[in-house]
Every structure is written in structure tokens, then in C-alpha cells.
Amino acid sequence: MLQLIRKDLMLQKNTLLIMLPLLVVYIALNASATILSGVLFTIAITMQAFMLDEKRQIHILFNSLPYTRKEIVTSKYIGVFCFTGLVLLTILIANLVIHGESPTWKELLFILCLTTLFFSFSLPFSYRFKSQYLLFASIGTFAAYLVVINVFIPNLHDLIREVVAFLLAMEQVQLYVLVGCALVIVYILSWLLSIRIYEKKMF
Amino acid sequence: MENVIELKQVHKSFPNFQVKDLSFSVKKGFVTGFIGGNGVGKSTTIKMLMNLLQPDAGTISIFGMNYNKHEKEIKQRIGFVYDENVFYEQSTMLDMRSIMKSAYAKWDDELFHYYVKEFELPIKQKIKSFSKGMMMKASLALALSHHAELIIMDEPTSGLDPIFRRELLDILHSFMQDGEKTIFFSTHITTDLDRIADYITFIHNGELMFSKEYYQIEEEYAIIKGATELLDRDTEKEFIAIRRSNHGFEALTSNKAQASHLFGDSVLLEKPSLEDIMYYTKKGAEGGAAINT
Numbered sequence: 001m002l003q004l005i006r007k008d009l010m011l012q013k014n015t016l017l018i019m020l021p022l023l024v025v026y027i028a029l030n031a032s033a034t035i036l037s038g039v040l041f042t043i044a045i046t047m048q049a050f051m052l053d054e055k056r057q058i059h060i061l062f063n064s065l066p067y068t069r070k071e072i073v074t075s076k077y078i079g080v081f082c083f084t085g086l087v088l089l090t091i092l093i094a095n096l097v098i099h100g101e102s103p104t105w106k107e108l109l110f111i112l113c114l115t116t117l118f119f120s121f122s123l124p125f126s127y128r129f130k131s132q133y134l135l136f137a138s139i140g141t142f143a144a145y146l147v148v149i150n151v152f153i154p155n156l157h158d159l160i161r162e163v164v165a166f167l168l169a170m171e172q173v174q175l176y177v178l179v180g181c182a183l184v185i186v187y188i189l190s191w192l193l194s195i196r197i198y199e200k201k202m203f
Numbered sequence: 204m205e206n207v208i209e210l211k212q213v214h215k216s217f218p219n220f221q222v223k224d225l226s227f228s229v230k231k232g233f234v235t236g237f238i239g240g241n242g243v244g245k246s247t248t249i250k251m252l253m254n255l256l257q258p259d260a261g262t263i264s265i266f267g268m269n270y271n272k273h274e275k276e277i278k279q280r281i282g283f284v285y286d287e288n289v290f291y292e293q294s295t296m297l298d299m300r301s302i303m304k305s306a307y308a309k310w311d312d313e314l315f316h317y318y319v320k321e322f323e324l325p326i327k328q329k330i331k332s333f334s335k336g337m338m339m340k341a342s343l344a345l346a347l348s349h350h351a352e353l354i355i356m357d358e359p360t361s362g363l364d365p366i367f368r369r370e371l372l373d374i375l376h377s378f379m380q381d382g383e384k385t386i387f388f389s390t391h392i393t394t395d396l397d398r399i400a401d402y403i404t405f406i407h408n409g410e411l412m413f414s415k416e417y418y419q420i421e422e423e424y425a426i427i428k429g430a431t432e433l434l435d436r437d438t439e440k441e442f443i444a445i446r447r448s449n450h451g452f453e454a455l456t457s458n459k460a461q462a463s464h465l466f467g468d469s470v471l472l473e474k475p476s477l478e479d480i481m482y483y484t485k486k487g488a489e490g491g492a493a494i495n496t
Contacts, residue, residue, distance in 0.1 A: 067306065
């Protein structure tokens with residue numbers, strides 16, 4: 001299975017060589033949006049790796065090689081952390097070198113949490129349908145979001161900002177443990193669901 | 204003789220098609236040709252052999268093991284070739300080599316480079332620029348470089364020019380030399396099998412027609428040609444299908460000895476090609492043994 005993760009990193013070599021310097025430039029230009037840039041770059045890189053393997057022929061290849069379907073899915077779930085790690089490392093180093101200060105560990109942790117949450121939903125969705133439909137799903141979610149902020153909760157943005165600021169300001173270890181555990185459970189459930197979906201696929 | 208592949212009463216249903224009660228085996232050390240027309244279940248069967256599809260009922264055992272418990276062990280020992288490109292189009296042979304190398308415990312770089320040289324493959328060129336023939340050679344080089352004991356191929360010769368088809372068969376022939384290897388391949392170009400196959404497994408509409416040794420088919424089947432007057436309700440029963448024309452009839456029998464005994468010198472007995480067998484079997488299965496032309 002490690003071979004599968006290594007394969008993803010190898011195939012994403014060129015993407016990483018373009019995206020990570022781009023992230024550095026972004027950090028140099030705009031230091032304030034660490035969380036947003038971290039999440040977006042992680043999603044872009046990881047989804048690129050996922051989409052490359054989405055072709056029917058590539059599924060046939062890996063299912064014909066001595067890998068189980070469980071391993072193929074699991075490698076993607078672990079791969080998410082590899083790509084997130086690379087992005088976090090880039091953010092950390094770029095901030096230290098360019099701005100002379102590192103982002104807070106809470107910010108980095110927040111990026112990790114958000115990407116984990118994103119992939120918990122998007123991976124099973126992509127295995128069931130196709131990642132290209134994620135765009136439609138996102139547009140749908142965005143439309144729902146617009147309706148919510150316009151009709152139901154006009155100050156949703158402020159609320160989110162407050163919640164984020166509140167979470168980042170929290171010192172209570174217990175809360176972190178709670179959020180962390182919840183995310184781990186969601187991620188594991190998502191992983192099990194993806195395995196179930198993938199094992200039923202026909203190529 | 205040891206069986207490398209064993210299918211027992213395998214059943215797989217799709218909305219418009221089904222593979223029914225399929226049972227056959229593939230012997231170790233031989234080449235088995237898997238024949239049948241388009242859309243009769245050859246690819247479905249091959250996909251089940253590779254565990255890309257799971258049968259609804261029945262058992263498939265490979266090297267005496269089943270996929271539920273020994274998926275990785277089985278696949279370590281299989282080399283596969285498909286009729287379409289299953290590799291990353293943007294990658295090169297070198298990239299694919301490292302992917303395959305990390306997957307197979309017995310990957311042999313020396314052997315890989317031998318095949319690359321033998322097939323004159325450009326290892327640094329992107330796979331998407333390969334011609335159909337080069338693509339097939341690339342698939343073969345990647346399939347043969349991990350000392351696989353069983354090679355499973357789905358229509359490897361389709362779309363290839365006759366010269367390369369013959370080259371491919373030579374390659375497979377030399378691969379079989381040590382007697383330990385087994386090849387199972389599907390094709391609808393039956394002339395390929397004359398050169399290489401020891402056994403023929405024939406399916407039609409998802410059902411097994413026969414699985415026999417090549418020489419046995421030659422002994423049992425015959426094309427009978429004669430005058431139409433020889434045909435009546437009783438004699439027609441001898442045939443799988445009959446083709447009538449103004450000049451007489453032509454029919455296929457699966458019992459050459461009996462037909463010969465029945466008609467004696469009044470008819471002409473000819474050796475059928477596999478194509479003849481496929482053609483008449485299809486006609487026979489489509490209802491009624493008679494075909495009028």
C-alpha cells in the first residue's frame with residue numbers, strides 16, 4: 001500500500017513543483033489568509049491526484065495488480081495527509097523565511113481539520129459518482145449557502161468568523177480533543193464507506 | 204494434469220446479458236484460446252478471472268486459491284494484457300516500470316530491459332504517443348517482467364497488423380518453452396490459434412459450447428458437403444447447423460465418425476476451421492439448424 005502512496009507522490013511531482021512555489025508566492029503577497037490558502041492548495045493538489053486515477057482503465061490497472069480494493073482506497077485516505085503535510089510544511093517554511101514568523105500551530109491544525117472534513121465527504125462522493133460532479137455538488141452547496149445567508153442568517157459570515165476566532169482563541173484542551181476525536185470518527189466512517197462503495201464497483 | 208484456472212458453475216447477470224453456468228478449466232503448461240463472437244461474455248469472463256468483477260454464483264479458483272482469501276498471492280503470479288491502454292497516458296515506460304516494480308515481488312529489471320530492447324520500445328517516450336502495436340508490446344513487456352506463471356490476455360491481437368500478430372505469437376511461443384507457464388487468451392481472430400493453442404474454450408451467448416484439446420476438435424468436428432436430397436428429418440439431426448444453397452448443402456457435425464458412417468462416400472468431409480465452428484454454432488443456437496442461402 002505504501003507503494004500506492006509513493007506512486008501518487010511520484011505522479012504528482014510536476015503538480016507539486018508548480019503548486020507549492022505558487023503557494024509560496026501567494027504567502028509572500030498575502031500573509032493574512034493562511035488558513036484559506038492552505039485548505040485550497042491541499043484540496044487542489046489532492047483532488048488532482050484523485051482525478052488522475054479516476055479513469056476506468058486506471059481502475060482496471062490497479063485492480064489487476066496485486067493490490068486489494070481496500071488498499072487502493074486506504075492509500076488515498078493516507079495520501080490526503082501526505083499532501084496536507086507537504087502544504088503545511090511549505091506554509092511553515094515560507095512564512096518563516098518570508099515574514100520571519102511562523103503561523104500559529106492552531107492555524108496549521110485548523111487547516112488539517114478543514115481538509116480532513118472536506119475529504120471525509122468528497123472522497124466517498126467521488127467514489128460513488130465522479131469527482132467532476134463535485135463541482136456541481138459544490139455549486140449546489142454554495143447556492144444553499146447563499147440562500148441561508150440572504151434569507152435565514154444574514155450575519156452568517158460574522159458568525160463563522162467569530163466561531164473561527166473563538167476556536168483559535170480557545171485554550172481548553174478538552175475541546176480540541178473533542179473536535180479531534182469527532183473528526184477522526186468522521187474520517188474513519190468515510191473511509192469505511194468508500195471501501196464499501198469501491199468494493200462494489202464494476203470495471 | 205494440474206489446473207491453473209478452474210471455474211465451477213459461474214453465473215453473472217447484467218440487465219441485458221448473462222454468463223450462465225460456466226464451468227471449465229485451464230491446464231498448466233499449455234496455451235488455451237478463449238473464443239466466441241463479440242459480446243458473448245469473453246471479456247466478462249476475463250474480468251471475473253482478474254477479480255475485476257465478482258460472480259453472482261459459482262466458484263473461481265486460480266492456482267488452487269480463491270480471491271476472497273488470496274487475492275494478492277494470486278495476482279502476484281498473473282501477468283495481464285488488455286486490448287486497451289490501461290496505463291497512464293502521460294507517463295513513460297520508465298514511469299510504468301517503477302509502478303509495476305513496486306507492485307510485484309518478483310519484478311526483474313534485467314528481463315524488463317531485455318523485452319524493451321527486443322521489442323524496440325522507446326522507454327522515455329510518453330505512452331499516449333504509442334501506436335497500437337507498440338502499446339501491445341509495451342503491455343507485454345510489463346506483463347512478462349515479473350516471472351508470471353499465468354498470462355491472461357483479452358483480445359491481444361485485435362487491431363494489430365498480420366506481421367505483428369505473427370511476431371506476438373512467436374513471443375508467446377518462446378515464453379511457453381519451459382513448460383511451467385500457462386497462457387489463457389481471448390480472441391475472435393481464430394487463425395491466431397492455429398499456430399499456438401493447445402486447448403480451445405468456446406463460449407456463445409454466455410454459455411460454454413465446449414472446452415477441448417485442439418486435436419480433439421479436429422477429430423470430432425467436420426464440415427459435410429453434399430446434395431440436398433440427402434437431407435431429411437433424421438439426417439438433419441446429425442448437424443449443428445446446415446447451410447443450403449442451389450448447389451447442395453454444407454453443414455457442421457460434432458460427430459465426424461457417425462456422419463461418415465451415415466453418409467459414406469455420398470458426401471465430402473472437410474476439416475472445419477474454428478471460424479466455421481463458431482459460425483455454425485451461432486446459427487444453430489439462433490434457432491433451427493437450417494440456414495438457407
